[in-house]
């Protein structure tokens with residue numbers, strides 16, 4: 001078994017920014033700084049899609065974003081790429097159903113790093129938990145333009161179904177979430193919201209992150 005504290009993971013889920021360089025027209029390092037100032041609680045480096053950086057440029061950006069997270073005490077998660085996560089001493093990895101096997105990822109990263117796994121059903125959620133997932137990413141909650149190969153929309157009902165089945169592991173909703181729809185995702189049983197475009201694509205990133213933080217905290221109060 002692994003050693004992360006489930007309550008600390010749950011708190012980290014609250015406002016989870018997911019971002020790569022293609023998700024913003026601004027400097028991603030400055031976007032991350034502004035998002036942290038606005039109140040995000042967790043960051044995932046997801047460098048994929050048309051125009052994504054590769055090789056040394058990707059590694060360099062990962063390090064720069066990793067350092068900003070370290071400076072501010074925000075855990076840094078790497079999407080998909082377990083070896084990149086190990087190379088930049090990330091706090092965790094997020095993998096989906098079409099990525100590396102979650103149990104193998106757990107074995108590679110050890111007990112002290114966070115493992116997030118995407119789940120779209122009770123069965124996938126149970127398998128992820130058996131593999132040692134610390135949290136589940138569940139979505140899309142709503143239609144999204146940020147993931148070309150996204151699963152069919154589950155809606156907040158997808159989270160409610162997991163909770164009704166007794167799945168108690170920390171859960172973050174993802175996909176098309178805005179400050180206005182955050183309450184519905186939380187009410188269904190999520191511990192937080194994972195967001196790309198509504199924060200990374202905002203003209204005022206800090207204000208956007210702050211709106212999500214207020215919406216989440218309003219539901220936890």
Ligand SMILES: Cc1ncc(COP(=O)(O)OP(=O)(O)O)c(N)n1
Nearest residue numbers: 079094095096097118137138174194
């Ligand atoms: C928090 C969170 N939840 C779900 C995902 C989606 O992961 P995946 O299904 O592997 O898709 P990609 O993001 O890799 O395209 C996520 N990244 N983060």
Ligand SMILES: Cc1ncsc1CCOP(=O)(O)O
Nearest residue numbers: 144146147175176195196197
């Ligand atoms: C990575 C991912 N996984 C499911 S939906 C999605 C995209 C979320 O981006 P946005 O918040 O812009 O809809």
Ligand SMILES: [Mg+2]
Nearest residue numbers: 080095096099
């Ligand atoms: Mg993936």
